Amino acid sequence: MKHLPIYATMKLADAIHLNYLLLPVIGRFGIELGFGNKTIKDICEEKNINIDFFLEILNSFHNSDYFASDQLQSYPSTMVVDYLVRTHNYYIDVKIPEMENMINLFLENSSEKNKANNTLITNFFDEYKNELIHHLKQEEATLFPYAFELEEAVKTRQISQSLSVKINTKLSEKEHEDHNQLEEKLFDLKNLIIKFLPPVKRKDLLESLLIELFRLEDDLEDHSRIEEKVLLPKIICLEQTLLETL
Amino acid sequence: MNNTTHKTEIALCIEPFVLKMGIQYIIRQLGIDASYYYINHIDDIATLRCKYLIIHHKFLEKPKMVHLHTIQKSFKGKILIIGNDKINAQHQSEFLLSPNENEKVSIEKISRFFSEITPAGESGDNDLLSSREIDILKKVALGYSNKEIADHLFISINTVITHRKNVTEKLGIKTISGLTVYALMNNLIEADDVKS
Numbered sequence: 001m002k003h004l005p006i007y008a009t010m011k012l013a014d015a016i017h018l019n020y021l022l023l024p025v026i027g028r029f030g031i032e033l034g035f036g037n038k039t040i041k042d043i044c045e046e047k048n049i050n051i052d053f054f055l056e057i058l059n060s061f062h063n064s065d066y067f068a069s070d071q072l073q074s075y076p077s078t079m080v081v082d083y084l085v086r087t088h089n090y091y092i093d094v095k096i097p098e099m100e101n102m103i104n105l106f107l108e109n110s111s112e113k114n115k116a117n118n119t120l121i122t123n124f125f126d127e128y129k130n131e132l133i134h135h136l137k138q139e140e141a142t143l144f145p146y147a148f149e150l151e152e153a154v155k156t157r158q159i160s161q162s163l164s165v166k167i168n169t170k171l172s173e174k175e176h177e178d179h180n181q182l183e184e185k186l187f188d189l190k191n192l193i194i195k196f197l198p199p200v201k202r203k204d205l206l207e208s209l210l211i212e213l214f215r216l217e218d219d220l221e222d223h224s225r226i227e228e229k230v231l232l233p234k235i236i237c238l239e240q241t242l243l244e245t246l
Numbered sequence: 247m248n249n250t251t252h253k254t255e256i257a258l259c260i261e262p263f264v265l266k267m268g269i270q271y272i273i274r275q276l277g278i279d280a281s282y283y284y285i286n287h288i289d290d291i292a293t294l295r296c297k298y299l300i301i302h303h304k305f306l307e308k309p310k311m312v313h314l315h316t317i318q319k320s321f322k323g324k325i326l327i328i329g330n331d332k333i334n335a336q337h338q339s340e341f342l343l344s345p346n347e348n349e350k351v352s353i354e355k356i357s358r359f360f361s362e363i364t365p366a367g368e369s370g371d372n373d374l375l376s377s378r379e380i381d382i383l384k385k386v387a388l389g390y391s392n393k394e395i396a397d398h399l400f401i402s403i404n405t406v407i408t409h410r411k412n413v414t415e416k417l418g419i420k421t422i423s424g425l426t427v428y429a430l431m432n433n434l435i436e437a438d439d440v441k442s
Contacts (some may be wrong), residue, residue, distance in 0.1 A: 120431060184424075185424065
């Protein structure tokens with residue numbers, strides 16, 4: 001039952017009961033709680049959301065094996081990028097500050113004995129955080145506009161000099177590498193806390209932080225999957241179309 | 247979920263779709279992060295490089311009779327046969343699962359087949375780093391490159407790489423900054439000595 005797909009005539013409340021990790025996803029589409037017994041279809045019509053796209057995103061998040069179809073690739077770049085940017089904002093404006101608060105509270109509440117170790121963890125988190133933010137900003141500055149440029153060039157059948165240079169820079173490979181590095185760092189952070197941090201005074205705070213790290217990891221994993229399995233193939237496909245028409 | 251460890255490569259030579267999916271479902275339930283190769287013909291096994299093969303007994307009978315020994319000549323990994331006892335009388339396989347088994351037995355048999363990678367199979371002693379590994383860890387944590395470490399300790403770069411791989415596997419920490427935090431926490435190095 002757990003991997004039952006989410007469909008249009010399902011009540012959105014039931015979908016959330018099925019998998020509460022979808023909560024931030026619906027938030028990114030501008031849906032707020034308090035939707036009563038409305039179905040996904042109703043809500044999408046009300047909020048002017050493309051229902052097929054919404055369902056694809058929900059299902060790919062809900063079940064990591066869902067990406068069997070090429071369906072998602074048929075949506076325009078703007079729609080995909082729009083969702084990705086909203087996800088970035090969620091990390092930068094909501095998740096990261098939330099975790100920073102937690103980690104600061106944790107640090108303030110450490111005993112003298114634990115202070116040094118806890119500071120190490122905090123610094124490591126900061127390092128990770130900075131790299132993550134840098135990566136997200138980088139994508140917004142290079143990868144996303146590039147997708148738009150390509151789409152536009154295919155539409156108008158005109159390719160600028162600057163665009164033709166970019167086609168050869170293998171942005172997608174770098175993207176994949178960056179994701180791996182970030183994943184490794186987050187995994188290390190979790191493991192340092194789980195395996196090696198000596199017992200702390202406020203283990204409740206540490207536990208909440210750890211749970212948040214796991215959730216962030218899940219969320220990011222899905223996010224990278226959409227970038228790597230939807231946006232990047234789309235970019236590669238556009239690149240090929242362009243190269244062939246030239 | 248865990249994408250930082252290596253995936254377990256498993257070859258599946260099973261025709262009935264429901265059975266093939268069922269096996270994969272159980273493997274996932276066991277927490278094994280797997281990638282699959284689907285084999286449709288017994289001759290393709292010879293070229294396989296992975297460690298695990300799960301084969302339906304039909305493939306041992308059609309299009310021609312093949313004995314398990316023959317497969318084992320070219321395939322050096324572990325083999326699990328899906329079939330009943332009658333099948334096994336011929337093949338004498340170490341790992342056999344009948345599709346008629348109940349949940350408990352099926353899961354037990356499959357997890358025993360993968361037992362090396364289940365947590366119960368790991369020995370706690372592996373966690374301890376050898377003194378040489380600690381030497382390497384210290385250098386890595388301080389920010390030295392493989393080449394520099396090799397020169398300092400009078401060993402080859404390949405040896406350094408092997409030690410690093412073992413350290414990472416034992417600690418479950420991959421990044422250099424993660425290893426630095428570990429080394430500092432355990433007082434293996436001084437913060438002031440870390441190369442910036």
